[in-house]
Amino acid sequence: SKAFCGDALASLLVKGEIGLTDPVQTHLPDGFVVPEKDGRTLRIIDLATQTSGLPREMAQAGGTPNDPYAGHTKEAxxxxxxxxxxxxxxGTGALYSNLGFDLLGLAISGAAGKPYATVLEERVLRPRGMVDTVFNPRPGDEGRLMQGHNFDGTPLPFVPTPMTMECASGLYTTPNDMLKWIAWHLAQGGSEDDARRIIDHASLVRRDGLSPALGLDDGGAPMDAMALGWVVVEADGNRPLVLHKSGGRQGMFTYVAIAPTRGVGVFAAINQFNAGGFEAMVHAVNELIYQLAPR
Structure with a gap:
């Protein structure tokens, strides 16, 4: 979900509808007051590169097992x-923050003048023919869903995604749609599309000098830099530069990785929370890329 959000953000950046160094406050709905910290203002780039300084999650109340995010509201x-x-x-450190991307979704909505889901549909999903990528299953989708399982193997319920979480989490998709999405990121051509890819894939914030730098090293190698939602692992020896993003929710672990300079991308998913299984999946995906796309 976060890599898709970075994709949508790149479309606004190319059109000049938002700026990476814009204060987040200027694009949020009425009622938000974003304070400074030690004289530093929270900017769009800080949210998109996981350098916001915000905690991983925000406190919320009112959730149930079948709707755990019911308390995830604009008011919260x-x-x-x-x-x-x-x-x-x-901007001084890096820490994985879902709250940061929650705010980014609202800021994108404010800059575009329409809901974030509409921005994603109009600028990413529809142009690439991704008809099966949605935030909440549609009528008739239930029988197509891959069942997720908890660490003990018990099935976990499918839960709704509130509007306030859409940039950070909750996007459903299919392997065919992911192939279309990956293919766009590996393609070349079209001045606006090329500009979007350059912005989306650029190493905007490097690890050097960040303190702390936590929660971003689960892709089999330490994070070297952050792009728009992507974790960047620089080329090393025979291995190409790789952009990757992992995900986990409701008994699912997912991992997408692309080597844009080599035209190779891989998406994988497992349907049980299992730390060893996740590590094995990431290792298999990375090794496949290294074998298919050596430097």
């Missing part, structure tokens, strides 16, 4: 920004 997000929300000044 406004409350989460009160007081001292930052763990460190924005």
């Amino acid at each position: 997000m406004i409350a989460a920004m009160h007081g001292e929300p930052f763990l460190f000044p924005p």
Whole structure:
């Protein structure tokens, strides 16, 4: 979901509808007050590169086992920004934050003047023919869903995705749609598309100098830099530059990795929370890329 959000953000950046160094405050709905931390203002680039300084999750209440995100509302997000929300000044460290991408989705919506899901549909999904990528299953989709399982093997329920979480989490898709999405990222041609790919894949924030740098090394190698939602692992020896993103929710672990300079991409998913299984999946995907696309 976060890599898709970076994709959508790139479309706004190319058209000049938003800027990487824009203060997030300027694009959020009424009611939000984003404080500074040690004189540093929270910017769009800080959200998109996981350098916001915000915690991984925000406090919320009112959820149930079948709807655990019922308390994930705009009001809860406004409350989460009160007081001292930052763990460190924005832009000085890197820490995986779902809350940061929740805010990014609202900022994209504010800049575009329409809901984030509409931006994603109009600028990413529809142009690439991705007809089976949605935030909540449609009538008739239930029988097509891959069942997720908890660490103990018990099935986990399918749960709704609130609008406030769409940039960070909850996107359903299919292997065929993922192939279309990967193919676009590996393609060349079209001045606007090329500009979007350059912005989306660029190493915008390098690890060097960031303190802390946590929660971004689960792709089989330490993070070297951050792009728009992507974790960047620089070329090393015979291995090409790789952009990757992992995901996990409701008994699913997913992993997508692309080597854009070599025209190779892989998507994989497993349907049980299993740390060893996740590590094996990531290793298999990375090794496949290294074998198919050596430097």
